[in-house]
Amino acid sequence: MLALHKLFVQGIYGQLYRLYRWYERPILGPIQPESLSDQWAASEFVRRLRMEHADWLQVLHDMDAITANSQRSLYYSQKDVTNLVLQERLIAYSLGHLGVYNMGDYPIINAPQGVKYHFILASLLLVSEADEVKSFRNEWQQAAAFIEALALTDEQLEQLISGLNLRAGPNRADRIKSLQIAFAMGEIAVVITRDSVVVPKRKGPEDLPAEYYSPKPYTLGPHEEPGYVPPENRHSGLHNQAALAPDFNTSAESFKTTRQVDMKNLSPEDDAAAEALDDQGWNKDKVKQVLKSGNNFTETPFNPGDKLYGFNTTGRPRNLDNSAYLLDEASMDDVKSKYFKQGHWDKEGVKDYLALPCFNQASTIDVMAVTKPATGIQSTIGKATELLRYDGADGYTTGTMGKIMGGGGTQITLDTSALK
Numbered sequence: 429m430l431a432l433h434k435l436f437v438q439g440i441y442g443q444l445y446r447l448y449r450w451y452e453r454p455i456l457g458p459i460q461p462e463s464l465s466d467q468w469a470a471s472e473f474v475r476r477l478r479m480e481h482a483d484w485l486q487v488l489h490d491m492d493a494i495t496a497n498s499q500r501s502l503y504y505s506q507k508d509v510t511n512l513v514l515q516e517r518l519i520a521y522s523l524g525h526l527g528v529y530n531m532g533d534y535p536i537i538n539a540p541q542g543v544k545y546h547f548i549l550a551s552l553l554l555v556s557e558a559d560e561v562k563s564f565r566n567e568w569q570q571a572a573a574f575i576e577a578l579a580l581t582d583e584q585l586e587q588l589i590s591g592l593n594l595r596a597g598p599n600r601a602d603r604i605k606s607l608q609i610a611f612a613m614g615e616i617a618v619v620i621t622r623d624s625v626v627v628p629k630r631k632g633p634e635d636l637p638a639e640y641y642s643p644k645p646y647t648l649g650p651h652e653e654p655g656y657v658p659p660e661n662r663h664s665g666l667h668n669q670a671a672l673a674p675d676f677n678t679s680a681e682s683f684k685t686t687r688q689v690d691m692k693n694l695s696p697e698d699d700a701a702a703e704a705l706d707d708q709g710w711n712k713d714k715v716k717q718v719l720k721s722g723n724n725f726t727e728t729p730f731n732p733g734d735k736l737y738g739f740n741t742t743g744r745p746r747n748l749d750n751s752a753y754l755l756d757e758a759s760m761d762d763v764k765s766k767y768f769k770q771g772h773w774d775k776e777g778v779k780d781y782l783a784l785p786c787f788n789q790a791s792t793i794d795v796m797a798v799t800k801p802a803t804g805i806q807s808t809i810g811k812a813t814e815l816l817r818y819d820g821a822d823g824y825t826t827g828t829m830g831k832i833m834g835g836g837g838t839q840i841t842l843d844t845s846a847l848k
Contacts, residue, residue: 438478440478445522446523448519449518458565458614459614461519464514465516467514473513474509484509488505488509491517493512521554522551544620545618547591548617550616561617562617564612565612568608574611589603594606667776673819674817675786682814682815682816684814694719697725698725705718708805717752721809721839722839725807727803729801730842731798733797734798735756735797736797737755737756737793742792748848755837759838780834783809783810783833786816797847797848799846804841807839808837811835815828
C-alpha cells in the first residue's frame with residue numbers, strides 16, 4: 429500500500445511536492461500547503477504532476493476512493509484526485525525545485541553554552557525531524573530581534589547568505605535585511621540543538637520509582653549525585669533543563685493535535701469509542717478532544733485497587749473531573765522502560781511520547797486508585813504541536829518556538845467517578 433505521508437512527486441517544471449492525507453498533514457509555522465481551493469488550480473496542479481496512471485490509481489485506492497481492482501481511465505482517475513484535493517482530503521506541500529535536501533549542507537552558527545543554530549530552508553522541515561525550531565513567518569520585528577541578538581560577525585553573515593542562497597547587497601545592513609525578509613516570508617527556519625550538559629545539583633529527596641505508590645506526588649527531578657552526566661539517549665530539548673520553565677501564557681491556545689475528526693462522519697471504530705466515552709459521562713467537547721488525541725481505540729477492564737498514573741507539574745493540583753488522559757500499569761511501565769534511565773527521568777522524552785502540553789512539565793506523577801469495576805478506553809497517542817517559550821530565572825528566554833511531539837504512547841480514559 430502506498431504511504432502517502434512519504435510520497436514525493438515531481439511537477440513538469442522540476443518542482444518537488446510531498447503529499448499528505450488530510451489528517452497526517454504537518455503543522456509547521458513557516459510552511460504552508462499549496463493553495464488549491466478552486467477547480468482550475470486543483471486540476472492544473474494534478475495535471476502537471478509527473479505520475480503514471482497506475483500511480484493515480486494507487487493514490488485513490490490508498491485514500492479509500494476506489495477498490496483494488498477498479499478499472500477507470502486516466503481522465504477519471506485525475507478527476508477523482510482533483511476532487512480529493514478540492515475537498516482538502518489530499519494536501520500538497522512544495523519543497524521547491526530539486527536541489528540539496530541534506531541538512532548537513534546548510535550553515536550552523538555556534539552560540540554560548542553549547543547551543544547551535546542550524547539555518548535551513550523551511551521546506552527541509554518536511555523531510556527532517558527536529559525537536560526545536562524557530563521560525564518567524566509574518567513576524568518582522570521578532571525576526572529582526574532574533575538576528576540582532578545573535579550578534580553575527582561579518583564572516584557569519586556571509587556564511588548564512590551564501591549557504592542559504594539568499595540575494596543581498598555587499599554591505600552588512602543589506603545582508604541582515606535579506607535574512608529578516610527570508611524569515612518573515614517563511615523561506616527559512618532555524619533548528620536548535622544543544623550539547624549534553626551536566627544537570628545542576630538540587631537539594632531534596634531522591635526520585636521515587638514509579639511502581640511505588642505514594643499518596644503524595646513525587647518529583648522527577650535529577651538526583652543530587654555530583655558530576656552526573658545525562659545518558660546519551662537523552663533528548664537535547666529544553667524540557668530537561670531544570671533552570672528553564674515553559675511559559676504557559678505563550679502557548680495556552682497553541683496546543684493542537686494533528687488528527688482531524690468529523691463528529692458527523694465517524695468511522696465505526698471512532699463511533700464505538702465516542703459512544704463508550706459518552707457512557708462514561710464526558711461531554712461532547714471532551715469526547716471529540718479524546719478522539720482527536722489518538723487512535724486504535726479499544727476497551728480494557730479495571731478492578732478496584734488497580735492503579736492509574738498521570739504526569740503533572742509539581743505543585744499543580746489534578747482535577748479528576750477533567751483527567752481524560754491517564755496511564756495504567758502497562759503503559760506506565762512502557763514509558764519508564766524508555767525514559768527512566770540510570771535513576772533519572774528524561775522529561776523531554778516523556779513529553780514527546782505522551783504529547784504533553786506546555787503546562788505539564790512532567791516533573792511529578794499523580795497516582796490514582798480504581799474504586800469500583802469499570803471499563804476504560806485505551807488508545808494510541810497521536811502527534812501534537814504547540815508554540816511555546818522557555819524562560820530562565822536570570823531573564824534568559826528562548827523566544828517563541830514551534831514544537832512537534834510524535835506521540836506513540838498509550839493512554840487510558842476512564843469514568844472519573846471510579847477513581848480517587
